[in-house]
Amino acid sequence: MGKFYFKKILFQEGWKKNVKISTDNNGTITEIIENFEGKDYETEVQLAIPGIPNAHSHAFQYAMAGLTENHSESRSSNFWTWRNEMYNLALNIDPDGLQAIATMLYSEMLKNGYTSVAEFHYLHHDKNGSKYSNVGELGERLLIAAKEAGIHITLVPIFYNKGGFQKKYEAEQKRFISYNSEEYIHLFEKTLETAEKYKSKIGIGVHSIRAVEEKMLGEINDYNKDKFPFHLHIAEQIKEVNESKKYLGQKPVEWLYNNFKIGENHHLVHATHLTVKETKLITSNNSNVVLCPITEGNLADGVFNFNLFQEQKGNWCIGSDSNVGLSAFEEIRLLDYTNRLKTNKRDTFKNSESANSGEIAFQAIYNNGHKAMGNKKSKYFEIGGSLDFLDIDHNQPLIHNSSEKNLLNTIIYSTDIRSIKNTYTNGKKRGNDINLRYKMITKYNSAIKRIKNY
Known part of the structure; x- marks a missing residue:
């Protein structure tokens, strides 16, 4: 006691x-x-x-924090060149290494004020792309790491099926892949059993609309039936938005809401590039957007139209994503200051009830962050x-x-x-x-x- x-x-x-x-x-x-x-x-x-909830993390990427800033003199550096370096890292981590990296990371998160984390986990298989005898081996290593560090974790095993729109997965993605919905659901259910053993929570999700077949995305959404928090990346990069228009005939968020039942249990990570219509689709369905300003800035994703989103009374929280920075306070400041520079106004977070920036932001990241964790916290x-x-x-x-x-x-x-x-x-x-x-x-x-x- x-x-x-x-x-x-x-x-x-x-x-x-x-x-x-x-x-x-x-x-x-x-x-x-x-x-x-x-x-x-x-x-x-x-x-x-x-304590503050961290609604989006890729633990293994902590090992490359600060190592991707030495750019080529002959070509431009962007999200996609960074991704190649991330794949190189992902191909070379063993189970003990992942556990050690995650334990260190989660301990540092605690020092920075995060007391819970939603781990967006898609590193599933061994270095050859073969399943471990325990199909959830690497997920269990993350649960062990969280327990050792003392942080609450919601483990979100992720469905990753292909390399892009109408594109087979690449060799560098072989550790991520589930070949069909049944295979992913098997992984999810084994992970659920393991999470219960560690008294941890679990979420469900797909990597992105470009990385999962339309039919399979629907199957996973129907399987979940809003039982677990559903996470996915969406509209992070302009290239993704343009390819969505080319192959699906609609922009990512518009396509998602027009084809599936999406609501308050869906947590859209980034959603950087939205139209006014897409913004209204998210807010009118009470979905939650997980913003990761430090990583989004580091990867040159773009600037989220927060002012329009706030006017529509949208739900949002924060995550450390690539873990290049671990300060929740800095995430809030960067989100706020970026929009101040864009609008020439200092009251980014103001709503109809309050104009106290810190109180509004803190309540948003706390309440909506815990929803992303699957926690039913009201106070x-x-x-x-x-x-x-x-x-x-x-x-x-x-x-x-x-x-x-x-x-x-x-x-x-x-x-x-x-x-x-x-x-x-x-x-x-x-x-x-x-x-x-x-x-x-x-x-x-x-x-x-x-x-x-x-």
């Missing part, structure tokens, strides 16, 4: 002072007492905010939920001198990772075991050495 006394903590209704939260042995909240005046507690926290802290929070340094000068009205804005817009003293999941402090971290780094370094050409 745990007993925590918070001098100031952020609830959905706003900041509250003198709150006691108790948990059971699993870190599940059993009691919340406001206006607490007693001394029956074990841990005192001066200032706390809820930041509630009985029956896990106690996940960030212990914020209240002595940081900007934070210390901020008013309650501006406090969350100060944390998000004016500080960095140093303002997060500690991260807790299930009521446990994470990342402070020096010996465990040394072992983690040693395994990570060993994994990187085994990857050819890196």
Whole structure:
């Protein structure tokens, strides 16, 4: 059991002072007492905010963070040249290496304020493209990594069937491929059994409309019946949009909604290049868009039309995607500042209910991020939920001198990772075991050495 006394903590209704939260042995909240005046507690926290959900991650790509910025002098560098380097990495990771990379990554996510992650997982087979005896071997390694690091994970095994519109898969994609819906569903159901063993959640999804046959996409959507959160990349690159028009006769989002039942349980990653009509299709069906501004900027994807989306009261959250950057606060800032530069206005997140940028953004990434995880959370802290929070340094000068009205804005817009003293999941402090971290780094370094050409 745990007993925590918070001098100031952020609830959905706003900041509250003198709150006691108790948990059971699993870190599940059993009691919340406001206006607490007693001394029956074990841990005192001066200032706390809820842990942040990371709604989109490719763990293995963390191993190439910072390694793709030395560009060719003779040709242009773009998403597609970056993808070739990513494939080279994917072909050379073994199971132990994936586990080591993911454990290191998830530990770093925790330090940056993420307490849960939706892992968009399509690295399924061995280096030859053959199935492991445990078809969900690599997915299980990600579950183990999350458990070792102490982060909540929603594992999303991904259906990847071909190399593009009317194009067979490439040799570099052989570790991703399921040949038909039945094969993917078998992988999904085996992964579901494994996830239950680790008490983790699971999602379902397809890589993109270009990477799965139309008939099979429909079969997976019908199989799911909105039981699990459904994830897919869409309209990330202009090339994809143009090819969709050429081969399908419609732009990606328009085609998706015109051909399948798509609703609030569908989580569209990126959706960078949308028409007004497509934006309305997403918002009117209450679907969720997962934005990854750091990665989208790094890969030169383009700029999401956030202002139109916000006017339509669209649902959105954030993800770290390629994991070239791990700060949730930076994701929010980059999304906001990019649109400020585009519109010459400073109130990107303003809606009909509020104009407090930090509060609006935080509530969006929390509520919609947890929907993407398959979590039915309605409050930041509630009985029956896990106690996940960030212990914020209240002595940081900007934070210390901020008013309650501006406090969350100060944390998000004016500080960095140093303002997060500690991260807790299930009521446990994470990342402070020096010996465990040394072992983690040693395994990570060993994994990187085994990857050819890196």
